[in-house]
Every structure is written in C-alpha cells, then in structure tokens.
Amino acid sequence: MHEDPQFDPKPPDADILCVGFGPATGGFLTTLSRGLAEGGIESQAFPGMPPQVICYERADDISFGVSGVVTRARAIRQSFPDFDPAAVPMATPVRNEKLIYLLDPEGATRRPAWLQAADWILNAFSSLSKVRHHAFDVPFVPDFLHKRDGYVMALGQFNQWVGQQVMMSGQAQIWPSTPVAEPLVENGKVAGVVLAGDGSEVRAPLTVVADGPVGAVSRRLDDIFGLPDGHERDEWALGMKFVIELPEGVDLEPGTVYHTIGYPEPEIFGFFYVHPDRVVSAGIFVPSWMQSPVRTGYRYLQHFIQHPFFWRFLKGGKLRSWGAKSILESGKHGEPHLAGDGYARIGENSGSTNVLTGSGVDEAWLTGVQLGEAVLELMREGKPFTRDNLDAAYVARRRASWLEKEGEIAENARNGFQKSLLSGFLGMALDGLSGGRLHLTRPRVRKPPQKLIDAYFGRLPHSYVEKLVAGCLKEGRPIHDALMDAVGWPEIPFDGQLLVSHQDALLVGGKVQAPSDAADHVIFRDQALCQSCDTRICIEICSGEAIRPGEGAVPAFDREKCVHCGACLWNCPSANVSFAAAPGGLHSAEN
Amino acid sequence: MSFDIIVCGGLAPDPLQSLEPAPGPALKNEMMLPAVFDPWAAHALYEAAHLAAQHPGNRLRVACLAPKAKLQQVMMIMAQKLPFELIPLDGASNGFSDAMPTAEALASAIQALPDLDRDRLLVFGGWESATRGAGVVMQIVGERLGITEQFLAVDELRIDNGALVIKERVEGGRHMVSRCAAPPAVLAWATGNLPEPPNHPQTGMANMRTMMPALQKAPPTATASGIAFREVALPKVQRETRIVKDLPAADIARELAAWVKE
Numbered sequence: 001m002h003e004d005p006q007f008d009p010k011p012p013d014a015d016i017l018c019v020g021f022g023p024a025t026g027g028f029l030t031t032l033s034r035g036l037a038e039g040g041i042e043s044q045a046f047p048g049m050p051p052q053v054i055c056y057e058r059a060d061d062i063s064f065g066v067s068g069v070v071t072r073a074r075a076i077r078q079s080f081p082d083f084d085p086a087a088v089p090m091a092t093p094v095r096n097e098k099l100i101y102l103l104d105p106e107g108a109t110r111r112p113a114w115l116q117a118a119d120w121i122l123n124a125f126s127s128l129s130k131v132r133h134h135a136f137d138v139p140f141v142p143d144f145l146h147k148r149d150g151y152v153m154a155l156g157q158f159n160q161w162v163g164q165q166v167m168m169s170g171q172a173q174i175w176p177s178t179p180v181a182e183p184l185v186e187n188g189k190v191a192g193v194v195l196a197g198d199g200s201e202v203r204a205p206l207t208v209v210a211d212g213p214v215g216a217v218s219r220r221l222d223d224i225f226g227l228p229d230g231h232e233r234d235e236w237a238l239g240m241k242f243v244i245e246l247p248e249g250v251d252l253e254p255g256t257v258y259h260t261i262g263y264p265e266p267e268i269f270g271f272f273y274v275h276p277d278r279v280v281s282a283g284i285f286v287p288s289w290m291q292s293p294v295r296t297g298y299r300y301l302q303h304f305i306q307h308p309f310f311w312r313f314l315k316g317g318k319l320r321s322w323g324a325k326s327i328l329e330s331g332k333h334g335e336p337h338l339a340g341d342g343y344a345r346i347g348e349n350s351g352s353t354n355v356l357t358g359s360g361v362d363e364a365w366l367t368g369v370q371l372g373e374a375v376l377e378l379m380r381e382g383k384p385f386t387r388d389n390l391d392a393a394y395v396a397r398r399r400a401s402w403l404e405k406e407g408e409i410a411e412n413a414r415n416g417f418q419k420s421l422l423s424g425f426l427g428m429a430l431d432g433l434s435g436g437r438l439h440l441t442r443p444r445v446r447k448p449p450q451k452l453i454d455a456y457f458g459r460l461p462h463s464y465v466e467k468l469v470a471g472c473l474k475e476g477r478p479i480h481d482a483l484m485d486a487v488g489w490p491e492i493p494f495d496g497q498l499l500v501s502h503q504d505a506l507l508v509g510g511k512v513q514a515p516s517d518a519a520d521h522v523i524f525r526d527q528a529l530c531q532s533c534d535t536r537i538c539i540e541i542c543s544g545e546a547i548r549p550g551e552g553a554v555p556a557f558d559r560e561k562c563v564h565c566g567a568c569l570w571n572c573p574s575a576n577v578s579f580a581a582a583p584g585g586l587h588s589a590e591n
Numbered sequence: 592m593s594f595d596i597i598v599c600g601g602l603a604p605d606p607l608q609s610l611e612p613a614p615g616p617a618l619k620n621e622m623m624l625p626a627v628f629d630p631w632a633a634h635a636l637y638e639a640a641h642l643a644a645q646h647p648g649n650r651l652r653v654a655c656l657a658p659k660a661k662l663q664q665v666m667m668i669m670a671q672k673l674p675f676e677l678i679p680l681d682g683a684s685n686g687f688s689d690a691m692p693t694a695e696a697l698a699s700a701i702q703a704l705p706d707l708d709r710d711r712l713l714v715f716g717g718w719e720s721a722t723r724g725a726g727v728v729m730q731i732v733g734e735r736l737g738i739t740e741q742f743l744a745v746d747e748l749r750i751d752n753g754a755l756v757i758k759e760r761v762e763g764g765r766h767m768v769s770r771c772a773a774p775p776a777v778l779a780w781a782t783g784n785l786p787e788p789p790n791h792p793q794t795g796m797a798n799m800r801t802m803m804p805a806l807q808k809a810p811p812t813a814t815a816s817g818i819a820f821r822e823v824a825l826p827k828v829q830r831e832t833r834i835v836k837d838l839p840a841a842d843i844a845r846e847l848a849a850w851v852k853e
Contacts, residue, residue, distance in 0.1 A: 174664075178792055197789070510607055589623055
C-alpha cells in the first residue's frame with residue numbers, strides 16, 4: 001500500500017475494472033453496458049472516447065468453475081423481463097419442488113440420539129409417515145425456502161449467455177485466464193489492481209470487486225480496511241456436485257427440485273435438480289459447523305447419490321461433469337465495507353448470500369444491478385467514485401431493497417448450529433417462520449473442529465484411530481476413507497461410469513489443469529504448525545485431492561489438481577494456508 | 592524486406608472437454624462447450640508473430656471464421672498472447688463445415704482488404720484443423736488468391752536475404768528444405784518450434800482497441816455446401832487408472848512397453 005501525501009497518481013488505463021466474472025458482475029455489466037449504449041457518457045481515462053470497461057476473470061473461461069443452481073431469479077427477470085430459459089442450455093422453470101428428509105439406510109451416519117429416535121418413529125409408523133426408499137417427503141416446503149417460481153440452471157451456461165451479450169454490446173471486455181493478485185492501494189484509495197503473473201498494475205477510477213467467496217482482492221481489502229464493527233466471516237460450506245446423465249428409461253420431469261436434509265450426515269444439506277434432456281445436478285454442502293474433521297465432499301457425495309431415494313433414478317447413469325466451490329455463508333453478518341474511495345464490492349464476498357433461503361445467485365445479481373445503476377448515475381452527473389458518492393448511490397440502493405430486508409431476517413438464522421444440530425434446526429425454523437423476529441443468540445466463540453479422537457469417541461477405540469491415522473500418513477493418503485470404512489460406511493462400488501475414483505473425476509467433463517509455467521498458489525506458511533496439526537482437514541476437504549500428506553506430515557500441494565474451491569483456506573484451524581489468485585482449474589462448462 | 596502476414600484460423604472445442612457424437616451428425620452440446628483457437632492454426636500464429644517481431648515494417652493479421660459470440664470469447668485470450676489485428680468473419684465453424692466454402696470465405700476476406708500488398712503477402716494457417724482435419728483449406732485459400740508457392744506441414748521458416756527458406760515434413764519422417772525467392776506464399780504449418788506464449792494483459796488491452804470495433808462489424812458469412820455428413824464417431828477411450836506414488840521412471844517405461852506389446 002502506497003502512502004505518500006505528495007503522491008502524484010499515474011494516468012488511468014481504463015474507467016472501470018471488474019475483478020471476477022460471476023452473477024454479480026453479470027448483473028453489473030448488463031446494467032452498465034445498456035446504460036452506456038444510450039450514449040452521453042464520456043471516458044475519464046480517454047477523453048472523447050466511450051468509457052473503457054474491463055473485467056478480469058481468473059478461470060480459463062467465463063463458464064468455468066461455477067455451480068448449478070435453483071433460483072427464484074427475481075432480480076434476473078427484472079433485468080431480462082422476457083427471459084426465455086430455452087435460450088440458456090440446461091435452464092428450465094421449476095415445476096415440482098420438495099423437501100425430503102433422508103433416513104440413514106446403512107446406520108453409519110453421525111446421528112444424535114434424538115434423530116435416531118425420529119428415524120425409528122418414522123419407520124415404525126411408515127404407513128402413516130409414508131416413508132418410501134428410506135426417505136420422508138416433508139409435506140410442505142417452508143415459504144422462506146421455496147423456489148417454485150424460479151429456474152433450475154447451470155450457472156456456467158448462464159454466465160456464458162450473459163457474458164456473450166455483454167461482449168456483443170461492445171461496451172465491456174471480459175478477460176478470462178487473468179487472475180488479479182491484489183488491489184492497488186495508494187493513499188488509502190483503491191487506484192486499480194495488480195495482475196497476478198506479470199505483476200503489472202492497471203489503474204482505473206473505479207474497481208469493482210466481485211471475486212467470489214475466497215477472492216484474493218477481497219481478502220486483501222479486508223486486511224487493509226478491516227470489517228465493520230461486529231462483523232465476521234465465520235460460516236462457510238463446501239458445495240460439491242455431480243452433473244449426471246440419467247440412464248435410459250428414466251425420465252424425470254425437468255424442473256423437479258429436491259432439497260434434502262439428514263444424509264449423508266445430518267449436518268449435510270443436499271440438492272437434486274432436474275435439467276432438460278435427462279440431465280440432473282446432485283450435490284451436497286459440507287458446512288464449517290460440522291464438527292467432524294472427516295470433511296470429505298467427494299466420498300460423502302458418492303454416498304448421497306447412492307441413497308435409495310436417488311439411486312432408483314441414477315443407477316446406470318453417467319457422470320458428465322463434476323465441480324466444487326466454497327460458499328461464504330456468513331451473509332449479512334460477514335458483510336464488509338461495501339464501498340470506499342475508488343472501489344465497490346458486490347456479490348458473494350459482499351455478504352449477499354442468504355443462508356436462510358438458500359439463495360445466492362439472484363442476490364449477487366441484484367447487487368451488481370444496483371452498482372450498475374449507481375455508477376451510471378455518478379458518471380452522468382460527473383461525480384467521482386468516492387466513498388461518499390458510492391455510499392449515496394450504491395449502498396443506499398442496496399439498503400432500500402429486498403436484499404437488505406431478507407438479509408437481516410437471515411442474519412441470525414444459523415446461530416443455533418454452533419451449539420448443536422437440534423438447536424440449529426430449531427433456531428433456523430424459528431427465525432424463518434417468524435420472519436427474523438425470533439432467533440437464537442449468536443455464540444461468542446465458534447467451536448473448532450473436533451479432534452479425531454473426540455470425533456470417534458464411543459465409535460472406534462482410541463488406539464485403533466491412531467493406528468489408522470498412522471497407516472494413512474505412512475501411505476500418503478487422506479484418512480477419511482479408512483475412518484468411514486471403519487464406522488460402517490459401505491465401500492463405493494466403482495462402475496467406471498458414475499461411481500469413479502476421485503482421481504478419475506478430475507478427468508470427467510471439463511478436466512482440471514494448471515498452466516505449466518504457473519507457481520504453486522497454495523502454500524503452507526509455517527510447516528511446524530502443520531506438523532503439530534491433529535486433523536489436517538485441508539487434506540480431507542480438498543475437492544481435487546490436490547492436497548495430500550507430504551514429507552514430514554506437512555501437506556503437499558499439486559496445483560495441477562486444484563479446482564480453486566478455496567476450502568483449504570477456511571478449513572485450516574491455524575489460518576496457516578496462503579491461497580493466491582492463479583489461472584487454471586476446472587474446465588467444466590456444465591457446472 | 593517486410594512482410595504482410597495473414598494467419599487463417601478457426602475455433603475448436605476446448606481439448607479438455609469430453610466430446611460425444613450425436614445424431615445429425617453433430618457433437619453433443621457442442622455450442623455449450625467452451626472453444627479455443629484451433630491448435631494447428633495457433634502454431635502458425637506463434638510462428639507468424641515471431642517473424643513479425645523481426646522487422647518493424649512487418650504486419651500481422653488473423654483472419655478467423657467462427658460464430659461471433661464464440662470468437663469474441665476466444666479472442667479475449669489470444670489477444671493477450673501476441674500483438675495482431677483481427678479480420679473476423681461471423682459464420683459457422685466446426686467439424687461439419689465443408690473445406691471449400693470455408694476457404695473461399697477466408698480468401699474473399701483477404702482479397703477484399705484494401706491495403707493488401709501481394710508482393711509482401713505471406714498466408715499462414717494450420718496444415719489441418721482439430722475439428723476435422725480435412726487438410727485442404729490452406730491450399731484452396733492459396734488457389735483462390737492465385738498464390739502458387741504453397742508449402743504444407745511446415746516446421747520451420749527462415750528468412751535469408753529476403754528469400755524464404757522453408758522446412759516441410761515429408762513422407763518417412765523426413766524433412767524437405769525449399770527456398771522460395773519472395774512472397775507471396777502460403778505456408779500451412781505443422782507444429783513449428785515455438786511454445787504458446789504466456790498471457791500479457793497489457794498486450795491484450797492494446798489489441799482490443801482495434802479488435803473490439805472489428806468484432807462489432809464482423810460480416811455474416813455463409814459457409815453452407817451441398818455436402819451431407821451421415822455419421823460421426825469418436826475414438827473409444829478406455830481408462831484404467833491405478834494410483835501409484837514414487838514409481839521409478841524405468842518401471843513406468845517397462846510397464847508401458849509391456850502394455851504396448853499386448
């Protein structure tokens with residue numbers, strides 16, 4: 001950060017720089033490009049020319065590395081009143097939405113006693129409860145959760161559709177494969193960005209930060225400017241999903257949506273969306289408040305799709321694609337400073353995700369639209385992008401919108417999960433059904449993940465756990481498979497089509513890759529800390545098996561397998577992981 | 592002597608995607624898949640840029656036939672690698688385009704350039720494409736432009752006192768070296784010798800000042816022909832993965848040799 005009262009700023013290279021292309025930037029650039037096309041706004045960087053707008057995206061294509069989604073699309077439809085889902089591959093209206101409670105068919109999950117009792121009751125009175133395929137069809141979807149007027153989409157395809165329209169307008173450039181290392185901060189103002197790779201500085205009067213949950217620019221801004229008082233980013237989840245082609249003879253209605261709870265662990269929520277042309281997205285969320293240190297998204301996802309409720313559809317299907325991403329679930333409680341001199345923040349990293357409604361894409365889009373409208377207003381009035389001006393034009397719009405009101409309701413919805421699963425569900429229901437008026441108090445201290453011994457207390461002997469862990473370390477493999485096998489999870493019956501090894505999944509659909517000349521973007525800062533770590537959750541959670549046990553119990557990183565989900569960052573109990581912006585990752589366009 | 596270099600190229604599906612044939616014939620979800628600049632044409636472009644950098648009077652342009660929206664996306668990456676001007680043509684481009692109308696469209700676009708200097712003209716391209724590999728587009732482009740000096744499967748070009756010294760692949764794994772006194776000439780490249788350049792965002796920003804307006808004006812280009820493709824098949828891929836750590840290279844080689852013998 002440059003600090004010099006006599007500092008003479010260099011001339012700008014563009015008018016507006018965006019960091020990251022996702023739904024938030026999509027909403028921003030859609031709104032901005034339409035306004036700029038109306039004319040009458042001149043570039044500050046290049047007088048006499050139209051404004052120069054550049055967006056830098058880390059991934060190798062604007063359709064890579066994002067997720068499947070069901071969304072009410074309220075803001076998206078406001079931007080596209082005539083939105084035709086048929087124009088976007090894999091998009092379709094929601095037609096049938098259910099909340100399913102999945103029972104445990106194997107008896108291997110970490111179910112507390114009260115949940116086991118609930119399962120027993122449901123099974124005992126199955127003629128009344130209508131438990132079928134080890135699943136209970138909850139008779140209603142709570143109003144705060146429903147998506148019945150929305151769309152099922154593949155966000156990669158939606159991003160591509162939006163990005164093409166923005167670029168065809170000629171009003172903005174979107175640069176894939178261009179990671180941004182950090183903001184360029186001079187005299188307390190954001191003056192542009194520093195690009196990863198060649199380290200070049202690019203300057204602009206406004207930098208729009210939309211680099212997602214684990215974006216390097218966002219994190220650096222938080223380091224420099226801090227979070228508002230009382231705010232913290234302490235709730236996360238790893239979302240992982242498969243895109244599956246249904247087997248011949250299985251036809252599910254496109255637009256069918258199942259939200260699930262109860263399995264493969266009671267803390268893991270799941271989803272199942274049916275796209276057109278007999279394709280489904282099935283996935284799970286592994287939350288940071290799951291106390292188990294065995295946080296393997298991949299193995300749990302394989303069990304999830306084999307649950308009898310889904311396996312009757314999926315058996316014989318084919319894995320088309322696979323992907324994972326972190327989700328910043330702190331929502332409004334993790335909201336950073338939304339604007340400052342020379343910058344504004346939109347999207348997931350701006351705290352827009354709503355954990356109560358389970359919705360983030362539409363909210364992110366809306367933040368982009370609001371900033372787009374604000375920027376057009378300021379440019380038309382010839383006002384500079386100062387904190388005060390951005391607060392008045394952008395933040396005020398956000399505060400007055402449904403995003404803010406719903407964010408406030410959701411702010412305390414997850415408070416109970418830190419205490420126990422039961423209080424978590426009760427707290428969420430209380431908050432959601434009362435419209436946020438009633439909620440549990442936020443715990444002062446977050447519980448760290450359990451130690452391995454504690455996690456398996458009463459299920460596996462202490463000495464046996466130690467033996468398993470030592471064996472895995474010696475063989476250089478994660479511990480989750482050995483521990484899950486030991487507590488009764490069945491082996492995965494690999495079929496080479498849908499149930500494939502984690503390593504093979506890296507080669508399905510759009511394969512994972514890293515440029516040959518790139519440096520490692522994940523670094524373990526203090527190796528002694530890693531050596532003394534009991535759990536090494538970074539290895540267990542790693543979505544691409546890019547982090548494995550290495551020499552001397554220090555994790556080893558293989559960048560060619562990294563999907564840039566960033567889960568290692570928030571799963572390290574010692575904050576010992578350095579996670580930099582870098583190109584590469586998944587090449588899946590169906591996620 | 593300076594050169595006016597024009598590289599012809601198209602797009603191909605990102606090689607990291609899994610392709611599946613579909614009735615029609617077509618590739619399943621082809622329009623959904625991300626695209627890259629055709630790898631064979633990319634080799635030609637890297638060689639062309641290397642040559643263009645040798646003399647300040649050299650000029651490098653890329654004539655590219657592809658759906659405009661896809662082309663725009665791909666150019667956002669290619670433009671970061673090298674300085675060049677773009678001659679975009681908005682039309683269908685995939686493995687089911689016929690070589691003749693594709694070549695005619697490219698040749699017409701080159702012919703129509705108002706500042707084309709035939710005495711300095713070098714037309715580069717790939718000797719085949721990753722989408723179909725008909726291997727004849729560059730010859731037809733040369734024919735339509737009336738260029739008789741044509742070199743196929745080029746691996747190396749050297750300039751010697753204004754003459755072109757060209758190394759081509761020929762049968763039997765050999766190379767043939769020819770000397771061409773002067774342009775115009777068509778060079779359809781094999782792999783060349785140059786790697787993919789890293790991205791330079793500043794180069795991209797400079798390129799985009801001319802590319803964005805050009806893309807906005809990309810003329811719609813018809814490439815329909817009377818050819819009907821009946822069927823498409825892809826090579827069968829069988830994966831048998833075994834995860835082994837720290838296996839000596841000699842053991843890997845031995846295992847591979849045994850597998851090949853099988």
